[in-house]
Amino acid sequence: MTGIEKTEKWIFEIGRKALKPEPVMTVSQWAEEYRYLSQVASAEPGKWRNARTPYLKEIMDCLSTSSLYERIVFMKGSQIGGTEAGNNWIGYIIDKAPGPTLLVMPTVDLAKDNSKTRIDPLIEESPSIKNK
DSSP states (O other): OOHHHHHHHHHHHHHHHHHSOOOOOOHHHHHHHHOEEOTTTOSSOEEOOGGGSGGGHHHHHHTSTTOSOSOOOOOOOSSSSHHHHHHHHHHHHHHHSOSOOOOOOSSHHHHHHHIIIIIHHHHHHOHHHHTO
8 A cells, every 4th residue: 555545545534533423312311421410519419310310311301402302391399300400401502512502590690690509510510511
């Protein structure tokens, strides 16, 4: 094999790897692999485990880019992990589906508090999105 053929093969391999699509990942898979709960925002800090709240898995997966659903309605009680499921979705968007995202809160003060106590720790404690 000549030097030119080696170079052509090398360029082809780099192009093939660069154009290979990422495997499809759901929000719950992203959370299980990349999400870390901070000591600031969680009573159980550390790696996210879907087994801890299995009832949230399907809801999170319906929020994934591969989902066929266009609208998700989540009616729930308080303190069952809904906010954290939403935070997983935000982390997933930042990491796997970048685009405009808007989190709406009832008041500006609640939005600022949520940003400092929930969103900032989400980003800070999850290495896959920290630098994004």
